[in-house]
Amino acid sequence: GSDLKTYRGQNQMVSYPRIPGHEIAGEIVQNGENVPSEFQIGRLVTVSPYSSCGKCLACQQGRVNCCPYNQTLGVQRDGAAVEFIALPYKKVFLVGNLPEEQIACIEPLSVGWHATNRAQVSSKDIVLVFGCGMIGLGAIAASGYKGAKVIAVDINDLKLEKAKALGANYTINSQKENLEKKIFHLTSGQGVNVVIEAVGLSETFKKAIDLVCFAGRVVYIG
Incomplete structure (x- = not known):
């Protein structure tokens, strides 16, 4: 891109x-x-x-x-x-x-993988990834590989299909669904353990803080 x-x-x-x-x-x-x-x-x-x-x-x-x-x-x-x-x-x-x-594809995928390392993603986590471009897809694949449940968010349904194919457990088109309502429903009102932001917009930077649980982790790739 x-x-x-x-x-x-x-x-x-x-x-x-x-x-x-x-x-x-x-x-x-x-x-x-x-x-x-x-x-x-x-x-x-x-x-x-x-x-x-x-x-x-x-x-x-x-x-x-x-x-x-x-x-x-x-x-x-x-x-x-x-x-x-x-x-x-x-x-x-x-x-x-x-x-x-x-x-x-190694270079962009490794950026997403590195983000999961910085977030210390494990099988105990629910991970929210904003953005399903190449770097976001790398974070999705890496989080799934580490055993986490993964929620992928984008505004493009084709990208969300790729996220699903790479291991996302849930996909959300934030232009068509109420993002906050869906996230808190999926997490029993707690918020996610990890947010990885791979969009680079001020709106998603803020949403990352809004949707992470207490004692959670946020990684900004941008």
Whole structure:
């Protein structure tokens, strides 16, 4: 979705002109010096599209994802919608023999998976996921894999069907149903244990707080 917005000139985080592409499936065609032997020519890979300076406070604390000097492929620097791209080997990950279409999904799906880790989702939880785009679907699949009951919320019925196919126990179209009434009915008036917000709107940020139970957890992906 973000690459499409970049292509259309609608991504406010992007500096233009810019080559998009941050969800990557590739093949190793050449290695530089000191690259480990497992990175053999012909191996299929995916890539972490982010950079970090290694010197700031966040990096020194091991929170390289919070580096204020990050430059994301396709956002602050040119991305992978090109024939060849050169990257440090530490940003490259071997992926076995997955189809290229699946390899390109690893980066966005991993964002949703990471959100469930931050929320410490377990089989005891009822998890509400706002947004059934690629990242939200990753959170839905990961929550189901961890044994939680999952409620998926979106305004697009086709996306809700995908959420159901990936393990959502309940789906709610918030334009057609009373969201609060449905959530509190499903949770016996308590609210959900975990909310994962994967939309990025002020309305859903607020709803996350309104619908989580006391002592619950909220993760904002945006």
